[in-house]
Amino acid sequence: MEDLNKKQTGPARPHAGMAPVPHAPKPVTHPDIVPSGKNGTAYWDGITVHLTVEAGIAANPWTKSGRNFAQFYTDRANTVVLNQIVGSISHPVTDIGSGYGVGFMLELMYGSDSRFIPTIGMADGILTGLYQLVPLQTHVDFHTPWLVPRGMDFQIGQIFGMLGTEGTSALTRPFYTYSYAADYIVPFETIGIMSTTHLSDKLDWILGMDAGNSTSFGNAGNNNRPKGTVGIAFSHLMNGKLDGHLIGHFGPQANNSLPVTSAEGWTSAGMGRIANDLMQYNADFLLTYHLSDKMSVMLDTIYMHDDANRDDLYGFITYFSWDLNPSLRLNLRGEIFRDNTGAVIAAYEGTTSNLNAIRNRPFAYYIAPPTTYGALTAGVTYQPDFVNRHLKLGKFTIRPEIRLDKSLNGTHPFNRGATVADPVVRNGTNNMFWFSCDAIWSF
Numbered sequence: 486m487e488d489l490n491k492k493q494t495g496p497a498r499p500h501a502g503m504a505p506v507p508h509a510p511k512p513v514t515h516p517d518i519v520p521s522g523k524n525g526t527a528y529w530d531g532i533t534v535h536l537t538v539e540a541g542i543a544a545n546p547w548t549k550s551g552r553n554f555a556q557f558y559t560d561r562a563n564t565v566v567l568n569q570i571v572g573s574i575s576h577p578v579t580d581i582g583s584g585y586g587v588g589f590m591l592e593l594m595y596g597s598d599s600r601f602i603p604t605i606g607m608a609d610g611i612l613t614g615l616y617q618l619v620p621l622q623t624h625v626d627f628h629t630p631w632l633v634p635r636g637m638d639f640q641i642g643q644i645f646g647m648l649g650t651e652g653t654s655a656l657t658r659p660f661y662t663y664s665y666a667a668d669y670i671v672p673f674e675t676i677g678i679m680s681t682t683h684l685s686d687k688l689d690w691i692l693g694m695d696a697g698n699s700t701s702f703g704n705a706g707n708n709n710r711p712k713g714t715v716g717i718a719f720s721h722l723m724n725g726k727l728d729g730h731l732i733g734h735f736g737p738q739a740n741n742s743l744p745v746t747s748a749e750g751w752t753s754a755g756m757g758r759i760a761n762d763l764m765q766y767n768a769d770f771l772l773t774y775h776l777s778d779k780m781s782v783m784l785d786t787i788y789m790h791d792d793a794n795r796d797d798l799y800g801f802i803t804y805f806s807w808d809l810n811p812s813l814r815l816n817l818r819g820e821i822f823r824d825n826t827g828a829v830i831a832a833y834e835g836t837t838s839n840l841n842a843i844r845n846r847p848f849a850y851y852i853a854p855p856t857t858y859g860a861l862t863a864g865v866t867y868q869p870d871f872v873n874r875h876l877k878l879g880k881f882t883i884r885p886e887i888r889l890d891k892s893l894n895g896t897h898p899f900n901r902g903a904t905v906a907d908p909v910v911r912n913g914t915n916n917m918f919w920f921s922c923d924a925i926w927s928f
Contacts, residue, residue, distance in 0.1 A: 531576050536879075539568040539596070539655040541923030543662065547914065550902035554910070555830045555858065555890065557601040557668045557839070559661065559921060567616060568923065569596035571654050578638070584630030592622040594653070601839050602653060604643060604674045606701035609844075613837050621645075621653060621674070635683035644679060646672035646698070647691060647714055647732050648769035650785055650804075659806060659814075660864050661884050661923040665822035666800030669829050670789040672698040672734050672767060679714065689718045691730075697738050699843055707843060710761050712736025729772040738765035739793035740845045747847035750905040755845040756793060763792035779808040797825045814866040816886075820859065821893070827855045827909065832902075851908045853898030862888040864921075879928030891916040 543559040553562050571594045578588035594602070599617035603609040612618050624642030631637045649671035651658040658667075677695030684690055693714040696702045702709070716732030739760035745753040756763070766789065773783045783804040790797050800822040807815045824830045833839050834849035841848035864886030872881050892898060892915050901913035 528576075528579055528581070531579055533575055533577075535571075535573045535575070535928065537569065537571045537655055537925060537927040539570075539923055539925045540565065541568055541661050541921060542566070543919060543921040545900070545917065545919040547918070548900045550832075550900065552832050552902070553919060554832050554853070554899050554913070554917065555665060555668070556662065557833075558598045558663060560832060561597070561615075562919075566597045569594050569598045569655060571621065573622070578626050578628045584628075584636065586628035588626040590622045590624055590626070592620070594619055594621050598653070600833075600836055602673050602699070603840050603843065604676065604699055604701060605707065605843055606703070607643060607676075609840060610837070613840075615836050617836070633682060633684060635686070637683070638681040640679045641677075643674060643676050646675055646734065647679070647693075647716065647730075648672060648734060648767055649787065650771055650783065655923065655925045656882065656927060659804065659816040659866065660818060660862055660886055661921045662862065662886065662888060664785075664800065664802050664818065664820050665830065665858055665860065666785070666787040666802060666820070670767065670787060670798050670800070671769070674699050675712075675714075676701045677712075681718075687719055687721050691716045691718060691732060697736060707740040707742070707845060708737050708760055709741070710737040712738070723774075726775045727772065728775075729770070731770050732768070734767040735764060737761055737763055738791070739763050740843075742845045745845065745847055749847075749849075751847035751849055753845045753847050754842050760793065765789065765791045765793070781806050794826055794828050796829055797823075798829055799823055812868045812870050816862075816864050816866060818860075818862040820861075822858045822860070823856075824853070824858070825855050827853050830856065830858070830898075849905070851903035851910055853892075853910050854896045855894075856896045856898055857893040858890060859893045860888065860890045862886055879926055882925040882927070883922065884925070885920075885922040887920050889916060889918050 542565045543553050543562060545553050545562040548562045551562055552560050558568065571592060573592035575590040576588045578586040580586050595616060595618045597615050599619040603619050607620050620643060622643060624640045624644050627639045629637050649667050651663055651667035675695035677693060679693035682690040691714060695712050696706055697708060697712045700707045713736060714734045716730060718730040720728045737760060740755045741758055741760040742755040743757050744755040768788045770786045773781055775781045785802040788799045800820060802820045805817040809815055831850045831852045838848040838850055864884055866882060866884050868880055868882050897913045897915050898910045899914045899917035901910050903910050
């Protein structure tokens, strides 16, 4: 069976996640690196290729705007979309002698999800319609015998942010839709170097430097000041039942170019040179407790402070998963999320609005007043055996879900649009009740 909880390659990711899938193959983790050159096996024989295709619909009969407010990837209401085609070529970190190991990951994504995960300076803007093409991961991985007995790992290049638990590729998250925190305040992509020091078989120290969220260094960057990541990740505590991490990301993130205004009246996100001194702090505390080999609960607490707009945002997310049988998993999620200024949770009108916001170009959007959001989501992950036993390649997965979003402080941000003259939604509905389903084929 496909591992429903497989995380993107990264030093912190193996320590997070929901309950293990029965009979799923165990991933290779460091520092138990794969041996090479034995029994006639060449290094390049370890290359693996993966492909994931996801399509879905987020049905909301009550929307008047055609959008699901406060959503990135599932923003298009009542529309079947090809969310992603993700293809990767990778090699696990493999022994090359003297305690050293080398691996790599190359991963691309095409689809509607690509609108919200570009990396500036890495082929951004090649396609500008609903379906776009972006690189997701481009990094080289090293294991070294340095400093401590279990050694250190390094990733160099474009990598996923370390915070949060809901991944980008379809099978790295329990639901089709995302939490507020995962969509809006968790750093998505970074370019830089990340190190993981294996202090013990249960504890890792994480330290890294990068160019910032979804941007790069030099002229392609939106702020040339470096950013950093620091934290710890732990696993298999309390008789192997408790995993988690405490990780922070910090640095100036605002665009340091001058603002630009379009003929329609939309303004870019540039702030000028003052942006170099305005810090942004992200912190994530994640705990996963495995009640059994089929059942787990998770608490994810995420916080962000941004000097640029005086934003203080935080989310409390709980998850519950239960493998009812080898083909069926029940997933539940509850979240409370606070946007204290109303400036972060937004709907992006155009297919390039998110890209333009990062690029310091005018972009169309609408937002809500300061709001405390609540969301409850229930769904299942189903891999039908009567289908998969006939497939010669890969697995088929379907994930129906039902979700209720609600303003907990009396605002009305849902199911309406806004205008450039007044982009704040005040006359919408107090809640959004909607139904979603995606279908995934992967190998």
